[in-house]
Amino acid sequence: MNEKIFIVIPAYNEETVIQDVIREIKNEGYDNIIVVDDGSKDRTCEKAKEINGITVLRHKINRGKGAAAKTGIEAAKLMEADIIITIDGDGQHDPKDIENLINPITKKNFDVVLGTRLKNPDGMPFHKKIHNWIANIITWYLFGLWVTDSQSGFRAYSKKAADLINTRYDRYEYDSEVIRELYLYKLKFKEVPIKVRYTEYSKSKLEKQNIFNGFKTLYKMFWKLVH
Amino acid sequence: MNYYNFHLYQAIVAFIAAFMIFQGVRNYLKGKSGQTFYKVAIRIIVWGGMAFIAIFPGFTNALAKIVGLQGNVNAVIITGFILVFMMIFKLLSAIEKLEQDISILTRKDSLKEIQKK
Numbered sequence: 001m002n003e004k005i006f007i008v009i010p011a012y013n014e015e016t017v018i019q020d021v022i023r024e025i026k027n028e029g030y031d032n033i034i035v036v037d038d039g040s041k042d043r044t045c046e047k048a049k050e051i052n053g054i055t056v057l058r059h060k061i062n063r064g065k066g067a068a069a070k071t072g073i074e075a076a077k078l079m080e081a082d083i084i085i086t087i088d089g090d091g092q093h094d095p096k097d098i099e100n101l102i103n104p105i106t107k108k109n110f111d112v113v114l115g116t117r118l119k120n121p122d123g124m125p126f127h128k129k130i131h132n133w134i135a136n137i138i139t140w141y142l143f144g145l146w147v148t149d150s151q152s153g154f155r156a157y158s159k160k161a162a163d164l165i166n167t168r169y170d171r172y173e174y175d176s177e178v179i180r181e182l183y184l185y186k187l188k189f190k191e192v193p194i195k196v197r198y199t200e201y202s203k204s205k206l207e208k209q210n211i212f213n214g215f216k217t218l219y220k221m222f223w224k225l226v227h
Numbered sequence: 228m229n230y231y232n233f234h235l236y237q238a239i240v241a242f243i244a245a246f247m248i249f250q251g252v253r254n255y256l257k258g259k260s261g262q263t264f265y266k267v268a269i270r271i272i273v274w275g276g277m278a279f280i281a282i283f284p285g286f287t288n289a290l291a292k293i294v295g296l297q298g299n300v301n302a303v304i305i306t307g308f309i310l311v312f313m314m315i316f317k318l319l320s321a322i323e324k325l326e327q328d329i330s331i332l333t334r335k336d337s338l339k340e341i342q343k344k
Contacts, residue, residue, distance in 0.1 A: 036337070039333075055341065057337040057338065057340065057341070058337055059333045059334075059337055060333060060336060060337075061329070061333060063329070063330045063333050063334075064330075067330045067333070067334065070334065071333075071334045071337055071338065074334065074338060075338055075341050078338065078341050078342065079341065168327060170326065170327075170330050
């Protein structure tokens with residue numbers, strides 16, 4: 001494989017797991033890693049910098065997962081990436097799946113590959129499944145494209161897709177906005193089942209995405225359509 | 228429509244709505260970033276609907292009958308409501324713009340390190 005592959009990790013307050021996440025990705029043979037510390041209050045940035053050979057960027061203030069992912073993608077583009085993977089910084093994604101996300105781009109000319117948790121939802125908390133289904137329906141209604149996991153942060157983009165997709169949403173609405181861009185630019189995409197590791201840590205992170213944040217995300221999606 | 232009963236507030240609402248619709252359509256035609264057809268359509272429906280009700284207030288009676296409410300709306304309350312609505316709309320737009328600008332600045336700042344290399 002001659003493509004220059006970059007892994008982007010948006011991270012906020014992940015000091016306890018960020019080094020493990022980076023090492024796991026390195027162990028899978030991916031060395032071009034960009035960590036975007038989204039204004040963490042803990043030592044996420046310092047912890048990431050302790051690992052040699054990776055790029056660590058820092059948002060001086062917290063701007064949200066979407067903004068951090070976009071910063072990482074812009075950085076990868078500056079570093080002439082051919083394929084860009086985004087992966088969550090809390091360790092819920094298994095880096096072994098990266099290859100499954102890359103293959104449709106390199107072998108079948110897909111533009112974007114979406115990792116989907118709902119094709120293999122073992123261990124996913126019930127309320128999370130409901131949350132994802134509601135998000136999928138809203139994303140479909142607002143942005144016109146049905147996908148099985150509109151909120152997954154584990155995705156792969158070809159250079160063409162990374163150049164075309166121009167997101168403005170800063171927080172969790174970002175994941176749905178990417179779906180809108182797929183529809184707008186008629187990008188060829190594929191959904192690939194991914195494994196999700198629901199550890200106590202990642203579950204505690206998920207709890208923070210409670211129903212109120214869900215409503216906030218919904219409100220922002222509607223608002224940005226109207227104004 | 229009875230032209231003799233045409234009130235000033237109706238003209239003001241119609242003017243503001245026309246201005247807001249014009250701005251949205253102009254931005255869309257200019258291809259200004261973030262202006263989608265969907266947004267323009269919603270803008271036309273919201274502001275157009277407001278202008279329609281202001282110009283044809285009799286429509287609210289028909290609406291009140293359909294919904295099952297007794298419509299007796301005070302013009303002052305409507306005007307106040309529209310003004311507050313407008314202010315909130317503009318305020319939220321301004322906040323949104325600021326939020327986006329902050330993100331762009333934060334991103335530029337964090338990318339400086341790569342651009343130096």
